[in-house]
Amino acid sequence: MGASLSVLASIAIIRSSFNEFVPQELRSYLWEFSRRFSSELTVVVKESHEGSTNHLFNALVTYLGSNAFCTSSASGPRRLTVGKNESMKILTYGLDRNSEIVDVFHGVPMKWGYYTDFNSTLHYELRWYELRFHKRYTDMVKNKYLPYILEMAKRIKDQNRVVKFFTTRGGRDGWSSKGINLDHPMTFETLAMDGDLKQKVVEDLNTFIRGKEYYKKIGKVWKRGYLLYGPPGTGKSSLIAAMANFLNFDIYNLNLSAVNSDSSLEHLLLHMSNRSILVLEDIDCSIMLQNRQAGDHQPDHNNQIPRPQVTLSGLLNAIDGLLSCCGDERVIVFTTNYKDRIDPALLRAGRMDMHIYLSYCTFSTFKQLAANYLDIWEHDLFNCVDKLIKEVQVSPADVAGELMKTKDPTTSLKGLIKFLEIKKSESKSASSPLGLEGHENNSELDSNSLSQMDEHQLQKSCKITDSGDNTFQDKKDVKSHAAQSTPLKEKEYTVKEEFEPILEAILSKHGDIAANCSFHSLQCRSSFLEIVCGIVQTLQTTEIKDLSEFQIKSMLSSIRDLESAQLDVGWVHQRLEKIIQAMPLAEQCATLKEVKSDNMQGIVEDRKPKACNAGTLMPN
């Protein structure tokens, strides 16, 4: 052992003395001389190449470092470096100087060495890799092996880098400079989504990331757009986090209403990195009105909030104009609670390639949540949950909230069942006596009398319902209504499947509201009817307190457009006007709830210091 160490030491000394004392010319001559008799070829990869960074050198640091531990001990290096840098999730390894490693590629040994030399004149350390292989493999090394190393190093880096989250505040200022590490634990394993749909999304993402050559071949920019839509709390943000973790892409979260102009938007997009996801949340709230009243950039004098100033054409250009070519591997995600409010131009294939509907909780999504939160896959109470969950509309967020309350499966499921039962009875009572008329009757209540109402009553009284007009009843009631009535089929309007029962109910209640429409084609009339159905659906499923003034105004503006196209939608118009009148009351209810919960919090917090003080020696 001692003898072999001294031999190695002697070799190292001879090697460095040789470099030091033998002039460069003589070294080159000797090298050239020995080369003539050798069947091996040596390729040198220096740190810089033709005056700039050598990407192959950097790729070798990653590639050989990642292989260092995998290589069998006989051909592995004797010395390694190890460290962890901020941008990587894992420890990374490298060859230490004067170390060698043998990599086997398609059965051919590729002998690598890593060397350094200090240039005392320039005070600079030269670093390089040397590759030795049999001359007969020259073509293979050139055409396959070296490109393979570049590709593998990229993959290793992409897989292990820390995912960052960037936001923008002012819109003009650009992205937050460093971004923060995205520590969101959501993955496709833990995301609750109907199995088939989840599988489709994963396959689509896989096809996309492997599609570089395909996109090149068809002359398309390497990007993919996803529209995530569905009610609040159904997992849109969670899906984005799962996508980012799956692809290892950074997230750039863009609040369009904070961006002041199309040029600010351009500036932001030009400063995004490759392999990233651009997220535009609640897209309907940030751009819809702007498009309807193009050119109107005046502040809204009612609430003094300046209107967003990005135009539809600015956004379209950003998504698929020339600007979108300034980056590779980009994913764009729009989210909305109301798909029907988005301009169709934004939704067409090529812009939003996949539309993903995140639905209210189904039994299948519940089971995944139960597995996540309670570690159970079966339970006697599952049947009961299955039955109830079909009857009420609750989001996965609601269900998750219930399941989190305790870790004991039975107690937790009992809590969930109770919650679902309350929801069920609420939705029943919401479709009967308490509605807008109820609000109007109560509109003179002062805050004291409001405070005497319990939370349950508040929730009930804030439901948007119409005691006189059953078009606004709960969705399932609309379904059953549609089932009982004779469908008006003579016009063959075609609307999305989810709107069919709503349309049936509208037509049987109000007759053919599109009969006098100034547009004659069935397609036009059907799209107008779809807008009406979307609004009716929103009103059926949302509480007043959850609707913003912006949303109501946006609906009103659509209804006015439809009225000017001679659709008979006066009944929706009236309803929206009533809701606007009732909104202050709904706000009062919400504020009251907050005050109530603050008070509760205050009571709890007031108690804490007292408990602590009891043990101190301070006189009181």
Ligand SMILES: Nc1ncnc2c1ncn2[C@@H]1O[C@H](COP(=O)(O)OP(=O)(O)OP(=O)(O)O)[C@@H](O)[C@H]1O
């Ligand atoms: N499909 C789901 N799978 C697992 N957890 C979910 C799912 N949906 C919601 N949750 C839970 O509910 C929380 C809120 O969900 P999330 O923010 O993803 O909903 P969202 O649809 O984006 O809501 P919003 O429209 O209000 O922004 C999540 O942090 C997660 O804990």
